[in-house]
Amino acid sequence: MGETMTAMTMKLEDLHLRAEPVVSRPRGTLPDAPMTMQVQSLDPVRVGDVLRGLVGVSGRRASS
Amino acid sequence: MRGAMEGPRLIALRTFAVGFSLTLGVAASFLYLQYSQAVGLTFWSAASAVILFFSTSWLAWGATLAIVGLWPAKRRAWSTAPVRGSTVVLFPICNEDPVPTFARVAVMMRALRDAPADISVAILSDTRDPHGAREEQRWFQRLLEEDGWQDRLFYRRRTVNEGRKAGNIADFFRRSGAAFDYALILDADSLMAPGTVLEMIRRMDAEPRLALLQSLPSVVRARSLFGRAMQFSSAFYSPTYTRGLARLQGRSGPFWGHNAIVRNRAWAQCCGLPELPGKAPFGGHILSHDVIEGALLARGGWSVRVDTDLAGSYEEAPESVLDHAKRDRRWCQGNLQHARALSAWGLLGWSRFMIFLGIFSYLAPLFWVAFMLCVGIDRATDLPPVYFPDAHQIFPVFPIDATTRTLSVAIGIIGLLILPKLLILATTIPGRAVRGFGGALNATLSTLADIVLSSLLAPVLMAFQFRGVMEVLSGRDSGWPANNRAGTRVPLAEAYAASRPIVWAGLVCGVLVWVFVPHLGIWLLPVLGPMTAAPLLVAWTSRSSATTSLFRTPEERDVPAILTAHDALAADWGGRAVALPSEASALTSGVRRLPV
Numbered sequence: 001m002g003e004t005m006t007a008m009t010m011k012l013e014d015l016h017l018r019a020e021p022v023v024s025r026p027r028g029t030l031p032d033a034p035m036t037m038q039v040q041s042l043d044p045v046r047v048g049d050v051l052r053g054l055v056g057v058s059g060r061r062a063s064s
Numbered sequence: 065m066r067g068a069m070e071g072p073r074l075i076a077l078r079t080f081a082v083g084f085s086l087t088l089g090v091a092a093s094f095l096y097l098q099y100s101q102a103v104g105l106t107f108w109s110a111a112s113a114v115i116l117f118f119s120t121s122w123l124a125w126g127a128t129l130a131i132v133g134l135w136p137a138k139r140r141a142w143s144t145a146p147v148r149g150s151t152v153v154l155f156p157i158c159n160e161d162p163v164p165t166f167a168r169v170a171v172m173m174r175a176l177r178d179a180p181a182d183i184s185v186a187i188l189s190d191t192r193d194p195h196g197a198r199e200e201q202r203w204f205q206r207l208l209e210e211d212g213w214q215d216r217l218f219y220r221r222r223t224v225n226e227g228r229k230a231g232n233i234a235d236f237f238r239r240s241g242a243a244f245d246y247a248l249i250l251d252a253d254s255l256m257a258p259g260t261v262l263e264m265i266r267r268m269d270a271e272p273r274l275a276l277l278q279s280l281p282s283v284v285r286a287r288s289l290f291g292r293a294m295q296f297s298s299a300f301y302s303p304t305y306t307r308g309l310a311r312l313q314g315r316s317g318p319f320w321g322h323n324a325i326v327r328n329r330a331w332a333q334c335c336g337l338p339e340l341p342g343k344a345p346f347g348g349h350i351l352s353h354d355v356i357e358g359a360l361l362a363r364g365g366w367s368v369r370v371d372t373d374l375a376g377s378y379e380e381a382p383e384s385v386l387d388h389a390k391r392d393r394r395w396c397q398g399n400l401q402h403a404r405a406l407s408a409w410g411l412l413g414w415s416r417f418m419i420f421l422g423i424f425s426y427l428a429p430l431f432w433v434a435f436m437l438c439v440g441i442d443r444a445t446d447l448p449p450v451y452f453p454d455a456h457q458i459f460p461v462f463p464i465d466a467t468t469r470t471l472s473v474a475i476g477i478i479g480l481l482i483l484p485k486l487l488i489l490a491t492t493i494p495g496r497a498v499r500g501f502g503g504a505l506n507a508t509l510s511t512l513a514d515i516v517l518s519s520l521l522a523p524v525l526m527a528f529q530f531r532g533v534m535e536v537l538s539g540r541d542s543g544w545p546a547n548n549r550a551g552t553r554v555p556l557a558e559a560y561a562a563s564r565p566i567v568w569a570g571l572v573c574g575v576l577v578w579v580f581v582p583h584l585g586i587w588l589l590p591v592l593g594p595m596t597a598a599p600l601l602v603a604w605t606s607r608s609s610a611t612t613s614l615f616r617t618p619e620e621r622d623v624p625a626i627l628t629a630h631d632a633l634a635a636d637w638g639g640r641a642v643a644l645p646s647e648a649s650a651l652t653s654g655v656r657r658l659p660v
Contacts (some may be wrong), residue, residue: 031218033241035236036238037234037238040335040337042408044404045407045409
């Protein structure tokens with residue numbers, strides 16, 4: 001099977017038919033490379049957080 | 065960290081800066097109390113003393129920044145290391161005149177075409193007007209013909225302007241942020257020399273924990289008297305004040321929203337802004353997003369820094385008091401909205417302090433108004449001195465003369481406003497930099513003229529701020545008006561229409577002072593006089609500056625190449641019919657198919 005695939009690739013190469021990457025993006029369009037914008041919390045600091053911080057336990061809440 | 069002070073030295077300098085400001089506030093308050101005790105302490109005079117503490121501390125903070133920034137920074141050689149990170153230059157625009165805007169993009173592209181770096185340009189439009197949007201698309205097609213940029217130039221327009229400018233940038237990150245290491249955020253009126261862009265990228269390359277590097281943009285191309293005075297202030301004083309701020313910043317430096325480069329990974333991690341609960345003006349989208357974004361990056365463990373040696377960064381500024389007041393009204397609402405973020409969990413102490421100062425900068429006019437009211441009421445209700453308190457007294461008891469103490473407070477407050485400017489002048493004159501301001505004599509005359517002009521305009525600007533704060537507190541939303549970059553002259557009738565409440569407030573207060581406390585008239589004249597003459601000042605300062613020798617700046621003397629190139633291109637594009645792609649071809653090209 002592997003040999004067959006290699007042979008096919010060689011054959012395509014010989015015919016200059018190697019697949020080109022598909023360009024579907026029109027000129028000037030922003031590249032498709034998404035990032036996740038982590039929405040931050042601006043909730044007020046809580047007394048519990050401060051106390052936990054003082055005794056060495058992480059009181060920081062993760063971003064929502 | 066390179067360039068920013070750390071550890072015990074930073075703590076000591078911050079302690080000095082804050083302590084010095086508060087000490088001056090206490091001193092002013094104490095002197096005023098002594099004066100009040102001499103003439104008879106009342107509730108109103110005690111209230112005046114308390115208010116004076118806050119007002120003087122605020123003024124002293126500005127003076128402290130200048131003092132801390134007075135000594136020059138060590139010259140830092142710009143790097144020649146190979147540029148590694150890929151960068152996208154972002155131009156967020158909204159209802160801008162397309163000719164100068166796209167000319168800015170074009171000259172930046174041309175200047176960076178052969179730069180040894182992977183740099184792309186993205187125009188992020190929030191333009192709502194369909195005609196303006198079509199024009200942008202046609203100009204974009206024109207830009208696509210620029211050599212070497214076919215795969216590195218992007219345009220995207222949103223039809224729903226969720227989150228305004230911050231939302232516009234966030235939308236870019238959500239779609240394409242991972243394609244680049246850094247994003248250089250510019251404004252529609254920004255320009256940056258190619259060498260500065262490369263240096264900023266190299267500094268980001270060199271410091272993996274640096275999330276945001278802010279440059280100090282120089283104001284350029286001002287034409288009116290007001291605009292050129294602001295431009296001179298920006299060139300002459302701002303580097304010193306910003307150096308002071310930079311020495312105190314640690315890793316929680318300022319972000320002013322543009323002319324700054326950000327690390328995309330850090331930005332995505334920390335700068336997704338929440339919508340504040342409730343309605344505008346305090347709820348909804350965060351208007352002055354930059355301050356909060358800087359604070360959130362620092363909260364996330366990243367460094368935010370302003371480097372004052374990054375020359376070659378330019379922006380434009382309002383040309384009239386009215387345009388300034390319009391922009392300031394938006395900033396006022398944005399800064400007051402920060403009250404909601406002041407207590408946010410996890411912010412660094414210095415970030416919190418900076419947010420507080422930003423809020424206080426708009427509350428300061430309220431404090432001055434309250435101070436004058438308290439003093440006025442105190443003096444108006446003052447009883448005449450009793451020379452013979454005891455009926456059997458032979459010799460009269462004269463009131464203690466407290467004039468010296470009063471004068472000390474007044475001179476001290478005026479000194480806090482003027483002294484930093486004079487110190488900056490004194491330290492600039494011996495150096496080579498003074499040549500950029502037309503030499504020692506010209507710099508001196510410009511400084512003196514600036515002191516006079518800013519003294520005349522301060523009450524008017526503070527009155528506009530006062531009105532803005534009152535509007536925000538009463539729940540009126542400013543919206544997001546487009547900036548007027550055309551810099552048109554303000555006719556007297558328009559100036560009067562815009563400043564009518566200020567004129568009437570000045571007149572009414574003047575009459576009240578004349579009737580009830582005439583002896584305070586001379587003290588209040590520098591405030592009430594300019595308020596009453598506000599339309600004249602607004603109209604006069606919006607006129608083209610008669611002389612260019614006064615308020616000369618280095619960028620006027622040696623016009624930077626990027627500005628010359630932009631002006632030539634904008635004049636060329638604006639002055640003749642440029643062959644633009646037809647509307648039909650623009651609409652049928654890739655631009656039409658962009659997701660919106």
